[in-house]
Amino acid sequence: MSWKLKDLKGLSTPTDVKTCTVDEAVRQLKDKYKEVGIETLTKIATDILVKHLTENKMTIEDVKKRYSNINNIDSIIMDILRLAGKL
Numbered sequence: 001m002s003w004k005l006k007d008l009k010g011l012s013t014p015t016d017v018k019t020c021t022v023d024e025a026v027r028q029l030k031d032k033y034k035e036v037g038i039e040t041l042t043k044i045a046t047d048i049l050v051k052h053l054t055e056n057k058m059t060i061e062d063v064k065k066r067y068s069n070i071n072n073i074d075s076i077i078m079d080i081l082r083l084a085g086k087l
Contacts, residue, residue, distance in 0.1 A: 020084040022046050029079055036070060044073075048080045 025045040030038055044067055051058040060077060067073045081087045 020049060020080075022049055025049065025080050025083050028083060029076070032079070033072070033076060036072075036076065040067075040070070041076070044070075044076055045080055048077060049084060053084060053086065 022042060022045045026038060026042050029041060029045075033041055036044075044063065047058055047063050047066065048060075052060060052063065063077060064073055070076070078087065
């Protein structure tokens, strides 16, 4: 019995799509936003990266309303979107 493999060039081709996980975003922003706390920063990153960008269940305005008690929520949102390659 012999095996014939399909052309696998497409599987190993690098892509230009930038990805950002919640862990990466929190790791990169935790020192800049020490006053927010890691748990809250994780929740914000999850809402933006998962619920907004991936699942389309939340808008940026929803995120801003949910975390309106945080003074610099706009800059946190912009930094996370920048890390995800969306700005």
